[in-house]
Amino acid sequence: MLNTYMELVRIRFLMMLAYRVKxxxxxxxxxxxxxxxxxxWMAIYGENSSLNGTTPVQMATYVAVAWMSRxxxxxxxxxxxxxxxxxxxxxxxLIRPYHYILVKCFQGLGEGIFRLLLFSAxxxxxxxxxxxxxxxTGVEDWGWFVLSxxxxxxxxSQVNVITGLMAFFIMNNTGLIRGKRVLVDLxxxxxxPIHLFPEWAxxxxxxxxFQGISYMPSTILSRGxxxxxxxxxxxxxxxxxxxxxxxIQLLWMTARRRLIVQGG
Amino acid sequence: xFYVRLFFHYWMQYLKxxxxxxxxxxxxxxxxxxxxxxNLVFIIVVFSHTADLSGWSREEVIFIYGYFxxxxxxxxxxxxxxxxxxxxxxxxxxxRVLTRPAHSLFQVILETMTPESLSGGITGLLVMGWAxxxxxxxxxxxxxxxxxxxxxxxxxxYAGIYILLTSISLFSDSKTDIQxxxxxxxxxxxxxxxxxxxxxxxxxxxxxxxxxxxxxxxSFFLNEERWMTLALLTPVxxxxxxxxxxxxxxxxxxxYRGAGx
Numbered sequence: 001m002l003n004t005y006m007e008l009v010r011i012r013f014l015m016m017l018a019y020r021v022k023x024x025x026x027x028x029x030x031x032x033x034x035x036x037x038x039x040x041w042m043a044i045y046g047e048n049s050s051l052n053g054t055t056p057v058q059m060a061t062y063v064a065v066a067w068m069s070r071x072x073x074x075x076x077x078x079x080x081x082x083x084x085x086x087x088x089x090x091x092x093x094l095i096r097p098y099h100y101i102l103v104k105c106f107q108g109l110g111e112g113i114f115r116l117l118l119f120s121a122x123x124x125x126x127x128x129x130x131x132x133x134x135x136x137t138g139v140e141d142w143g144w145f146v147l148s149x150x151x152x153x154x155x156x157s158q159v160n161v162i163t164g165l166m167a168f169f170i171m172n173n174t175g176l177i178r179g180k181r182v183l184v185d186l187x188x189x190x191x192x193p194i195h196l197f198p199e200w201a202x203x204x205x206x207x208x209x210f211q212g213i214s215y216m217p218s219t220i221l222s223r224g225x226x227x228x229x230x231x232x233x234x235x236x237x238x239x240x241x242x243x244x245x246x247x248i249q250l251l252w253m254t255a256r257r258r259l260i261v262q263g264g
Numbered sequence: 265x266f267y268v269r270l271f272f273h274y275w276m277q278y279l280k281x282x283x284x285x286x287x288x289x290x291x292x293x294x295x296x297x298x299x300x301x302x303n304l305v306f307i308i309v310v311f312s313h314t315a316d317l318s319g320w321s322r323e324e325v326i327f328i329y330g331y332f333x334x335x336x337x338x339x340x341x342x343x344x345x346x347x348x349x350x351x352x353x354x355x356x357x358x359x360r361v362l363t364r365p366a367h368s369l370f371q372v373i374l375e376t377m378t379p380e381s382l383s384g385g386i387t388g389l390l391v392m393g394w395a396x397x398x399x400x401x402x403x404x405x406x407x408x409x410x411x412x413x414x415x416x417x418x419x420x421x422y423a424g425i426y427i428l429l430t431s432i433s434l435f436s437d438s439k440t441d442i443q444x445x446x447x448x449x450x451x452x453x454x455x456x457x458x459x460x461x462x463x464x465x466x467x468x469x470x471x472x473x474x475x476x477x478x479x480x481x482x483s484f485f486l487n488e489e490r491w492m493t494l495a496l497l498t499p500v501x502x503x504x505x506x507x508x509x510x511x512x513x514x515x516x517x518x519x520y521r522g523a524g525x
Contacts, residue, residue: 039459179299
């Protein structure tokens with residue numbers, strides 16, 4: 001069974017290789033993103049040498065790591081699922097002997113691995129040459145980071161699946177999908193690290209799953225946390241990973257019953 | 265005249281569709297507001313850590329953002345070319361459009377418009393008004409006129425760039441996905457450009473001139489002398505890019521062979 005899914009990862013990986021324009025444009029855009037946020041944050045620092053205990057170098061590292069991680073965890077599962085629901089191809093998917101949502105997630109994984117190997121890794125190296133960032137050298141830090149990043153991928157995919165499945169209930173959910181993307185970028189800590197939010201907002205965000213998408217992995221790599229805190233981060237991520245399965249299962253069960261495919 | 269009538273008919277048709285799916289309309293409005301809210305939150309959080317951004321105060325940055333929303337809402341309403349590739353090339357809708365006696369781009373725009381996005385412009389005016397009032401900004405008699413010119417110019421820049429990007433689909437039917445990514449870049453034009461270094465500043469001014477959509481014209485109303493010339497260039501840059509976009513589109517249409525079914 002696992003072989004089937006691994007094959008999906010491989011096919012998506014190869015598909016990504018075929019669409020090279022997307023790849024090149026992605027590199028330009030991501031470096032521009034990192035550049036813009038780097039300069040914005042440096043302007044915010046101005047003369048200050050620390051914001052809430054974060055130095056400018058740590059901030060620069062955070063920006064670079066957060067964007068490069070985004071290249072890995074980001075996928076369009078929501079759009080793909082919504083499109084398949086709208087044009088009815090989901091009906092064919094349903095009669096095939098695999099789990100539709102799992103298939104989607106593994107396709108997303110193929111996409112993510114492609115960007116991780118050919119994009120994030122060389123990108124992070126290049127960025128470290130251009131901007132003054134400081135990456136840890138210990139194997140242990142990187143190990144924790146990778147683990148946290150994998151969790152981040154799963155949580156983000158789960159959020160995407162939930163948004164995509166909403167198409168069963170709201171026929172035209174492109175607005176919802178775009179809104180979700182913007183909201184996730186903010187609430188996950190990609191644009192502003194969560195510890196720099198005002199206190200009340202930070203408290204709310206601590207009760208949301210989005211912190212596990214960007215803030216946690218990026219912080220682990222950029223700020224050198226003590227192991228106990230890292231374990232706590234990973235625990236929170238794991239908790240959300242399990243909790244998010246519930247709405248997905250509920251949505252999926254009601255959705256399948258509601259499915260109406262027009263024409264055919 | 266023909267085009268005006270066509271516009272009117274499409275508009276009525278659109279309203280009918282919208283009345284049919286009212287919940288979608290509502291969702292769209294809410295997500296638009298959320299979108300604008302997120303950006304304001306970013307600015308507000310940032311200014312809780314610093315008093316100024318390269319010499320620009322919080323109210324000034326908010327003013328620039330409010331201004332940016334106005335030309336952006338124009339663009340968002342009439343240039344919804346996001347799924348052009350999917351809908352018109354892969355599904356072959358463009359063939360239908362091409363058999364009709366009106367300019368193809370005009371038809372595509374009318375078929376994909378979402379005029380409710382203009383609500384973003386109102387939000388923008390309110391945000392601008394609030395920031396301007398906070399700073400005690402004074403208006404001259406020619407400011408409203410220039411405002412309209414600048415807004416049209418900014419909208420034209422956005423439109424030109426996106427028409428250009430969309431035209432790529434006419435040459436190759438593979439998906440590019442540049443548009444959504446470009447969407448991010450467009451947002452950088454609404455921060456003061458003196459925050460950035462030379463490379464990014466040049467890119468935002470001359471390569472993909474998003475700084476003309478937000479920052480340059482807005483700084484004009486903030487009575488900033490340094491960018492005066494660039495601000496006044498906004499309508500010109502807009503015309504150039506819109507012209508470029510339409511040229512490439514027409515060229516692409518001549519080249520278009522259809523994806524086959």
